[in-house]
Amino acid sequence: MSVLATVVLWRFQTQADNAKWVEHSDGVIVLAMDTKVQLRELQAATREYLLTSDESYLSDFDDARKYLRRNLTLLAAQVADDPQQETRLLRIDDLASTWMKALDALLRKHVSMEVWKSALSATDTQAQAVLKLLDGFVSMQRNVRAERVEVQTREYYLVLVAVPVLSGLIMIFLSYWGWREIEVATEQFREALDSTERARREADETLSLARDAMGLNYFRAAGVGAGGGR
Numbered sequence: 001m002s003v004l005a006t007v008v009l010w011r012f013q014t015q016a017d018n019a020k021w022v023e024h025s026d027g028v029i030v031l032a033m034d035t036k037v038q039l040r041e042l043q044a045a046t047r048e049y050l051l052t053s054d055e056s057y058l059s060d061f062d063d064a065r066k067y068l069r070r071n072l073t074l075l076a077a078q079v080a081d082d083p084q085q086e087t088r089l090l091r092i093d094d095l096a097s098t099w100m101k102a103l104d105a106l107l108r109k110h111v112s113m114e115v116w117k118s119a120l121s122a123t124d125t126q127a128q129a130v131l132k133l134l135d136g137f138v139s140m141q142r143n144v145r146a147e148r149v150e151v152q153t154r155e156y157y158l159v160l161v162a163v164p165v166l167s168g169l170i171m172i173f174l175s176y177w178g179w180r181e182i183e184v185a186t187e188q189f190r191e192a193l194d195s196t197e198r199a200r201r202e203a204d205e206t207l208s209l210a211r212d213a214m215g216l217n218y219f220r221a222a223g224v225g226a227g228g229g230r
Helices: 002-052 056-078 083-108 113-229
Strands: none
Touching (some): 002 083, 002 113, 056 083, 083 113
């Protein structure tokens, strides 16, 4: 039974680990999607400022840039166990940094609208490249999640099947072991009975011999006494 308990605990621990990895993948996907949102907010803040010259959009720009940088840092920590995703994220980080520097320079310049439009078009191309890489990152992470879910499902059915089978095997073993113990005990009891019976017969034989010897001695003594009387 201790073997069964050990196996069950081991499989349940494996299931718990698999569930954590699936949750980890979900967290990475959500964070990556939020990163895309922050990127689009950067684009929106840039356009609104260029159209209105409202300084409040610069604050929105700074906030979105801060959260974008934070998300990229968090993503790097989350995928440190996956070299392929880590490499892709480094590429995203490089492009995003270049793009944000270009946006920042564009917002701080006092140039004509035509120059702004031309520069904004160039930065939009950079933004699309970052978004495309983020889409690839999310797609790959979804594939990783699907693989982990498959492993989790396989482990679940393994536990579902293995535990009853192992329980049945252990019950069969215990039943056979119990039957063998009963057989051994029965055989030992029979041997004990036989030994007792032999001892009883030997005791009876010894007693009978002793009685015969006593009778013989009695008759001999009686014969000797009769001879002395004559």
